[in-house]
Amino acid sequence: MANETSNGSSGAPTNVGLFATCLVDLFRPTVGFAAAHLIEGAGCRVHVPEQTCCGQPAYNSGDRRHAQQIARQVIETFEGYDYVVLPSGSCGGMIAVHYPDLFADDPEWNRRARALSAKTFELTAFLADVMKLDAAGLDAEYDGTATYHDACAGLRELGVKEQPRELLAAVEDLELAEMADTDACCGFGGTFCVKYGEISTDIVARKTANVVKTGADLLLAGDLGCLMNIAGRLKREGSSVQVRHVAEVLAGMTEETPPIGESFEDGS
Amino acid sequence: MSAHAKTASGRENILGAIRRSLGRPALSTDAKRDLNEHITKHRANLVPARGKGEHGELVERFKEMAEAAACTVAVVDGETAVPGAVADYLRANNLPTQVTLAPDEWLSGLDWDGQSLLDTKSGAAGIDDLVSVTPAFAGVAETGTLVALSGAAHPTTLNFVPDYHVVALRASQVVGAYEEVWARLRKANKQGRGFTMPRNVNMITGPSRTADIALTIELGAHGPRSLHIVLIDDQAGED
Amino acid sequence: MEFMKPGAFKENANVAMADENLRSAMTMLNGGMIPNRQGAVDRLPEFEKLSQRGRELKDHVLAHLDFYLEKFERHCKASGGHVHWCSTPEDARQAVLKICRSVNAKSVTKGKSMIAEEIHLNAFLEQHDIKPVETDLGEYIIQLAEEPPSHIIGPAIHKTKDQVSDLFLKHHAKLGRTERQTEPQKMVNEAREILRRKYFEAEVGITGANYLIAETGSSIIVTNEGNGDLTQTLPKIHIVVTSLEKVVPTLEDATTFLRILARSATGQEFSAYTTISTGARREGDADGPEEYHVILLDNGRSAMLGGELQDMLRCIRCGACMNHCPVYQSVGGHTYGTVYVGPMGAVLSPALLGVSGTRHLPCASTLCGRCEQVCPVSIPLPRLLRQWRERSFEAGDVPVAERWGLSIWAFFAKRPWLYGPCARLAMRGLAYLGRKQGRMRKLWFAGGWTRGRDLPAPEGQTFQERWAREKRKEQRKKVSG
Numbered sequence: 001m002a003n004e005t006s007n008g009s010s011g012a013p014t015n016v017g018l019f020a021t022c023l024v025d026l027f028r029p030t031v032g033f034a035a036a037h038l039i040e041g042a043g044c045r046v047h048v049p050e051q052t053c054c055g056q057p058a059y060n061s062g063d064r065r066h067a068q069q070i071a072r073q074v075i076e077t078f079e080g081y082d083y084v085v086l087p088s089g090s091c092g093g094m095i096a097v098h099y100p101d102l103f104a105d106d107p108e109w110n111r112r113a114r115a116l117s118a119k120t121f122e123l124t125a126f127l128a129d130v131m132k133l134d135a136a137g138l139d140a141e142y143d144g145t146a147t148y149h150d151a152c153a154g155l156r157e158l159g160v161k162e163q164p165r166e167l168l169a170a171v172e173d174l175e176l177a178e179m180a181d182t183d184a185c186c187g188f189g190g191t192f193c194v195k196y197g198e199i200s201t202d203i204v205a206r207k208t209a210n211v212v213k214t215g216a217d218l219l220l221a222g223d224l225g226c227l228m229n230i231a232g233r234l235k236r237e238g239s240s241v242q243v244r245h246v247a248e249v250l251a252g253m254t255e256e257t258p259p260i261g262e263s264f265e266d267g268s
Numbered sequence: 269m270s271a272h273a274k275t276a277s278g279r280e281n282i283l284g285a286i287r288r289s290l291g292r293p294a295l296s297t298d299a300k301r302d303l304n305e306h307i308t309k310h311r312a313n314l315v316p317a318r319g320k321g322e323h324g325e326l327v328e329r330f331k332e333m334a335e336a337a338a339c340t341v342a343v344v345d346g347e348t349a350v351p352g353a354v355a356d357y358l359r360a361n362n363l364p365t366q367v368t369l370a371p372d373e374w375l376s377g378l379d380w381d382g383q384s385l386l387d388t389k390s391g392a393a394g395i396d397d398l399v400s401v402t403p404a405f406a407g408v409a410e411t412g413t414l415v416a417l418s419g420a421a422h423p424t425t426l427n428f429v430p431d432y433h434v435v436a437l438r439a440s441q442v443v444g445a446y447e448e449v450w451a452r453l454r455k456a457n458k459q460g461r462g463f464t465m466p467r468n469v470n471m472i473t474g475p476s477r478t479a480d481i482a483l484t485i486e487l488g489a490h491g492p493r494s495l496h497i498v499l500i501d502d503q504a505g506e507d
Numbered sequence: 508m509e510f511m512k513p514g515a516f517k518e519n520a521n522v523a524m525a526d527e528n529l530r531s532a533m534t535m536l537n538g539g540m541i542p543n544r545q546g547a548v549d550r551l552p553e554f555e556k557l558s559q560r561g562r563e564l565k566d567h568v569l570a571h572l573d574f575y576l577e578k579f580e581r582h583c584k585a586s587g588g589h590v591h592w593c594s595t596p597e598d599a600r601q602a603v604l605k606i607c608r609s610v611n612a613k614s615v616t617k618g619k620s621m622i623a624e625e626i627h628l629n630a631f632l633e634q635h636d637i638k639p640v641e642t643d644l645g646e647y648i649i650q651l652a653e654e655p656p657s658h659i660i661g662p663a664i665h666k667t668k669d670q671v672s673d674l675f676l677k678h679h680a681k682l683g684r685t686e687r688q689t690e691p692q693k694m695v696n697e698a699r700e701i702l703r704r705k706y707f708e709a710e711v712g713i714t715g716a717n718y719l720i721a722e723t724g725s726s727i728i729v730t731n732e733g734n735g736d737l738t739q740t741l742p743k744i745h746i747v748v749t750s751l752e753k754v755v756p757t758l759e760d761a762t763t764f765l766r767i768l769a770r771s772a773t774g775q776e777f778s779a780y781t782t783i784s785t786g787a788r789r790e791g792d793a794d795g796p797e798e799y800h801v802i803l804l805d806n807g808r809s810a811m812l813g814g815e816l817q818d819m820l821r822c823i824r825c826g827a828c829m830n831h832c833p834v835y836q837s838v839g840g841h842t843y844g845t846v847y848v849g850p851m852g853a854v855l856s857p858a859l860l861g862v863s864g865t866r867h868l869p870c871a872s873t874l875c876g877r878c879e880q881v882c883p884v885s886i887p888l889p890r891l892l893r894q895w896r897e898r899s900f901e902a903g904d905v906p907v908a909e910r911w912g913l914s915i916w917a918f919f920a921k922r923p924w925l926y927g928p929c930a931r932l933a934m935r936g937l938a939y940l941g942r943k944q945g946r947m948r949k950l951w952f953a954g955g956w957t958r959g960r961d962l963p964a965p966e967g968q969t970f971q972e973r974w975a976r977e978k979r980k981e982q983r984k985k986v987s988g
Contacts, residue, residue, distance in 0.1 A: 020970045022920075026934050027963065029970035036974075048974045050927070052920040058913055060874060062896030062905070066917040073921060101890075152875035181541075185833040189873025194955035195909070196517065196871050201959025202524050202837040203873070206537075232960030235946050261963035262945040264938075278592035279580075282751070285594075285809035286573045295574050303574055307722050307756050313560045313763040316553040333776065371793070392793035395707050411777040420791035428736045446765070450758045465586065465723045465785035467795045468740070473777045476733040480645035480661065481691045482668040483535045489644055489695055490702065491733020491780065 013045040016126075017081035019074070021091045022053040023224040024245075028260065031224060034251035035087040035123050041138075041251075042131035049077050054091040059098060060190050068109075071099050075112050083130065084120040087247050088223045089154015090190075092122040097157045122154050123247055124222060128163035135170035140252035142174040147216035148246070149207070149230065150183045151223035164222060164246050171249060177214040181206075188229040204233040211241055218259075220246045231261040310454075312447040319410040319445030323503070326409040330442045333412025334497055337474030338487060341497045347378060350436045353498045354401055355383040361494075363432055368393055370402040372421040375436060392423035393430055400426040401434045405456075406449045407442040407497075411473055414497070415449050418468035427470050433492040435472075438502045446471075513844035513856065516867035520838040528667045529839050536664055540830040543774025544881065550776070557766050562884045564760050565821035568752075569812060575721040575754045576803070582724030586786030588799040596626035599804045603628060603713070603746060606800055607637050610743055612710035618728060618735030619643035620715030621659055621824060622748045622804055624846045625859070628713070639713075640705045642734035644698055651678045657840025659847065660772050660826040665839050668694075702734070712738040712796065716749035717823070718764060719801070722757040725785040726801060729768060729778045736782055745784065745796035750804045752820040758783075764823055767883040771825035807859050815894055819854050821884040828878035828888060834871055843868060850878035854891040862895055866904050869895035930969050938967035 016039050020032040036046045055070030074095065078084045086092040099113035127133040148168065154160035168176055187193065187203025194200075207230055211219050219234070219241055221227050231243035242259035258264055287293060295303070318329065331341050344353050358365055369375055369390040380388045393400055402422065406415040414435055418424045427433060443449060454463040476491030487493055511519040523529055548554045568575055580590045593599040599622075607615060615632065617623060617639055629639045629650070641650040645663040649656055651674045656662030663671070668691060675694055676687045682701060688694045706712075714735050716726035726747045728735045739745040755761050761783075769775040788795030811820055829835040829849025840848035845856040845865065853868035862869075869892040878888045899905060919926045941947045941964025949957050956962055 025970040026930055027965040029966055029968060029973050032970035032974065048971065050923040050971065052923050052926045053916075055920070058917055060893060060896070061909070061913055062893070062898070062900030063913050063917070064897050064900075066913065066921075070917065070920050073923075152873070152877070156876040156880055181537075183877070185873050185875035185877065187833060187873060189875070192871075192873045194953065196520070196834075197955030197958055198517075198524065199520055199834055199837050199871065200873075200955075203833045204960065206833075206836070228963045229960065231963050232946065232956070235961040235963075236948075236959065257966060258945060261961060264942050264945055264964070264966070278594050278598055281594050282592050282803070282805045282809055283573045283576070285805065286576075286751075286812060289809055289812035289814070290570065290572070291813055295571065300574060303571055303756075307578065310722065310757045310759050312759050313564070314553055314556050316551060316557070316766070318551075337776065337779070395703065413777055413781075418792060418795060419789070420793065423793040424736070424740045425794045428733050428740065446762045447759055450762070465725055465783070467784065467786060467788050467792060468736075469725075469783040469785075470736070471777070471781040471783075472779065473781075474779050476731070477779055478644045478695060478732045479773070480643070480648065480663055480732075481671050481694055482532070482666075483539050483661075483664070484668070484691045486692050486695045488699065489732035489734065490642065490699055490737055 014043065015082045016044045016046050017078045017084045018046050018048050019051060019054070019078065019084055019086045019091065020048065021086055021088045021224065023228070024087060025051070027228065028224055028245065028257070030253060030257040031087050031245040031247050034245070034247035034253045035085065037251040037253065038123065038127055038247060039085055042127055042133045044083070044131070047081060051077060054094045056091060056094045057191055059094065059102065064102065068102050071102050071113065072109065075099070075109070075116050079112060079116050082119065083126065084116065085123055085126045086120070087123045087245060089122045089151050089158050089160050090223050090225060092120060093153035093157035096120045122158050122160050122222060124163040124167055125158060125160050128166055133167070135167050138167065138170045138250060140250055141172035142218070142249050142254060144173075144218055145175045145177050145216040146218040146220050146249070147177050147179045147211055147214045148182065149179070149186060149211070149219060149221040149226060151221050151226045152185050154222050155183055160222060164220075167250050168220070168246070174249070177216045179210040179214045181210055186226045186230050188225045190225065193229060200229070201233070204229050208233045208237060208239065212239060217241060219243045220249060222246050227260055231259070235261045310450065315445045315447060316410060321444060323442070326444045327439050327442045330407050330409040330412055331499065333409065334474070335412070337412050338477070339412065339474050339495045339497055341499055343499045343501055345501055347438070347500050347502065350378050350498050350500065351380045351383045351386065354434050355385045357434065357496050358399065359385060364398040367399045367401055368397045368426060368430065370400070370422050370426055372403050375401065375403050393425035395429065397430045399432045399434065400430040401436065402426050404435050404437050404441065406452060407437050408446055408449060409442060409444050410446070413471050413473045416470040416472065417453070417466040418470070419466055424468045424470065427472060428491045431488070431493050432496070433475070433494070434496045434498060436498045436500065438500045440502050511841055511844040513860070513865045513868055515844065516842060516871055519842040519844060523838045523842045528670055529665050532665050532667050533836055533839055536830065537836055540774070544771060544827060544830070547770035547774040547776060551766070551770065554767065554770065557763055558883045558885070561763050561767055561823070562821060564755065564763060565884055568755060569817055569820055572751060572754070572812065575756060576751060578721040579719050579724055579754050582722065583786070583801060584724070586724050588724060588786045588801060591800060591802045593802055594805045596804070596806055599626045599748065599802050600628060600631045602802050603748065604631070604635055606744060606746055607632070607711050610710045612637055614638040614640055614705065614709045615711040615713055616640045616642050616706055616709040616738040616742065617646070618712070618714035618730065618738040619646050619662070620713065620748050621846065622715055622750055623713060624656060625806065626748070626804065628748070640702070640709065642702055642706070642738050643730070644695065644732060644734070647698060647702065648674060655841065655846065657848065658826060658829060659824050665841065706737040706741045709742045711744045711746060712740075712742040713746045713748060714739050716747050716753055717768065718761045719749060719754040720758060720761055720783070721754055723785055725783045727761060727781065727783050729765070729781050731779045733780055736780055739784060740795055743796060744798045744800065745787070746800045746802060747784075748802045748804065750806070751808050768823055768825055771827045771881070771883040811858055816858055816891065818886050819851070819858065819891060821886055822851055822855070823884060825883060827881040827883065831877045831881050833873060833875060833877075850888045850892070851886070854888055854895065857895050862899050862902065863904050866899045869899070927969070927971060931972055934965045934969055935967060938965045940964065
């Protein structure tokens with residue numbers, strides 16, 4: 001990560017607060033580094049302030065009070081950056097769409113939430129839409145066929161659909177095979193996957209069936225929750241399809257860690 | 269069950285509850301005037317492009333859409349050809365030839381006796397009637413929909429009870445969009461400053477169908493198994 | 508299958524997911540309804556705009572609902588109809604009964620009506636020695652099976668063809684139909700022939716209404732089979748059971764909804780039969796009912812106005828939300844244990860029945876948002892589901908374990924200085940357990956997850972820990988270099 005550069009054209013660096021999300025922080029740091037690498041590659045300076053969670057588990061469980069407390073903390077932590085970028089549409093949607101909602105009755109916090117919302121982006125949308133990253137400049141290759149799952153919140157709350165595909169098109173030797181119902185939920189749903197584990201499993205089994213049908217050897221998505229869910233199910237089914245966060249492929253970091261749910265001891 | 273359940277003033281209870289929830293009293297006279305204007309102007313909302321166009325184009329679209337809805341359509345040169353076209357259709361499809369005609373002046377006035385194959389009567393449909401022939405009020409191009417108005421000359425049962433329904437429609441009756449039918453209806457049934465609705469306005473798009481058994485589409489669930497349209501090209505002869 | 512209770516949602520779901528017949532029926536649903544709707548929407552470039560206009564119209568009507576209902580009543584009466592205002596299901600049942608008794612009705616035919624389901628009309632009529640005959644093929648099938656509907660437009664969508672074959676054989680044998688039919692066409696025919704006489708025998712025909720028109724005092728039904736028209740034309744009396752929010756101002760406004768309804772529901776350009784009914788038969792008419800009654804049901808709807816739930820009253824009952832719902836696709840309609848199912852049911856049922864017994868309905872959703880995306884009147888279903896979750900959380904209906912779990916998690920989430928070290932420790936532990944396989948097949952505290960899936964193991968160190976170390980290294984390099 002030695003290529004932290006200032007923005008050549010204007011001189012002043014674009015400061016990006018990277019919200020890794022709790023799942024990436026805990027389970028898959030490589031995604032955080034991949035995101036940082038890509039954001040830096042787009043000419044920004046990346047900052048990782050001390051962080052926990054966006055508050056979504058409380059919000060979606062009806063626990064508004066805790067959700068607000070955590071949201072205030074996130075706003076305070078991140079509002080000083082030019083942009084906030086997350087390798088997750090779900091947590092991105094929480095900040096960009098739901099924070100203003102959480103403070104509907106509190107004008108001051110609502111204003112701050114809106115301000116933060118306006119500069120919060122999911123990673124691939126940030127790269128493609130905000131930084132207009134020339135995908136041809138990506139230094140990445142993957143020799144194989146991938147399929148891309150559209151995670152719900154990114155797709156429907158933030159409009160993430162074409163951006164990851166455009167970026168993936170620039171990955172050398174990578175072929176994209178679309179699955180059926182790529183926009184259907186994988187059944188993760190945050191706490192849903194444990195509260196209603198059987199239903200969640202049934203839903204993800206439809207997703208893995210569609211994944212397998214494509215013949216792809218790699219499944220990608222932009223949300224670690226969905227990826228762990230789909231990977232967990234694929235592994236339980238004994239499938240050989242590998243699973244990675246899209247950022248790992250785009251950043252050319254697939255050598256740094258085994259695919260999600262695969263042994264840390266075989267490979268490197 | 270609420271405490272109000274059995275009172276005679278269900279109406280006042282409900283209207284009161286609505287106003288309480290909306291946080292306002294009954295509307296003022298001025299407010300009502302505006303709303304009344306919305307009702308009396310009956311302005312069209314958005315009419316899709318496919319409901320607009322040259323009349324010839326609309327007739328073509330009507331035919332196309334009706335066929336897409338599983339109707340069959342036969343085009344004839346003039347109204348005198350209608351009885352023959354009905355007979356041809358029934359013969360070609362091996363259908364019964366006892367036909368119940370709508371007691372409509374125009375329809376009855378056609379030369380049915382000239383068709384020796386057909387055995388016609390007129391009136392509402394009974395449980396044993398298998399074939400009906402009716403006129404229609406309009407045809408709508410945007411979805412190939414027929415519109416029938418009930419009345420003494422147009423019993424509703426003819427549209428639903430028989431197994432096979434044949435409709436004689438003049439091309440000049442084809443309009444682009446549903447809204448044009450409402451305009452024609454208001455004009456035809458004008459009464460005082462307003463208009464009267466018939467008991468039934470039937471918008472019919474193809475024969476009866478169901479997908480209630482394993483999502484397989486089957487025709488002839490309860491209404492007609494087939495809907496045949498004899499489309500009369502009356503444009504040239506129109507006066 | 509017994510009518511299941513909404514409180515037992517999880518148990519119901521497990522029964523449903525183990526039912527092979529249901530699974531194969533649901534697979535058909537997924538494969539058919541979704542592409543059909545998409546095709547119809549794609550073929551009409553103005554669909555989105557119409558949908559937007561429909562939404563505005565509904566909002567307008569709801570804000571002036573008293574006005575439009577009074578207007579509807581006046582015009583309905585002027586054309587010889589009767590309007591019965593009913594606050595509760597019991598009011599509505601009694602109103603229907605009174606009308607049936609006025610002609611000593613022995614049997615009533617019924618078109619498909621969700622309001623009739625909502626007020627449990629069939630059981631009530633039977634208790635009073637009036638035989639209700641469902642005529643919509645799907646409703647007829649579930650009436651034979653003694654089941655509630657599992658979908659608002661396809662009530663028997665959970666039944667496979669073979670199950671219907673068995674049902675018909677069982678119930679039609681006594682009518683002399685002793686051959687088991689296996690072709691859908693033949694089964695449809697058999698039902699057609701059996702029901703035909705019933706239309707002519709019934710003294711009363713009951714239908715629902717998709718819309719009421721204030722301008723004309725009319726009701727509209729949208730059907731494909733033609734059963735609704737036979738039901739409302741042949742008997743002496745036509746009763747429409749409907750609810751307050753169905754009213755629209757004019758024929759033109761109804762038209763806007765008609766353009767989006769069938770496309771959203773079945774993917775048809777237009778349903779086979781759209782019928783506007785106004786009053787009783789006119790002088791000189793050769794057919795049609797002699798009386799026309801409209802039962803206007805409130806049942807909690809007026810209380811939904813003016814608040815967040817008002818949006819739910821825009822619903823036009825197309826069923827697109829359930830067709831596209833991953834949870835509905837897995838568990839089917841009966842699991843909900845309520846008349847209205849899927850996302851719209853999960854929002855509406857707590858309003859009609861109270862949230863405490865229906866708590867699972869709004870919770871059992873991934874909030875994926877596909878329902879809102881396909882809703883033709885843009886009801887923010889995920890937001891409303893979340894709102895019910897908040898209400899039930901505030902009411903203390905949430906299980907203790909869940910409440911505690913959230914509190915403990917929030918305790919850490921609010922204290923990054925404490926969260927960091929604890930997270931580092933926990934992830935080291937998990938990584939140790941899963942390192943070899945890269946995943947865990949079992950984890951004592953995550954059974955909900957691991958029963959059907961492996962849990963991928965963490966890499967070991969947390970991102971923040973590694974990031975801080977990298978940064979320190981860079982600093983050192985800069986200093987020394």
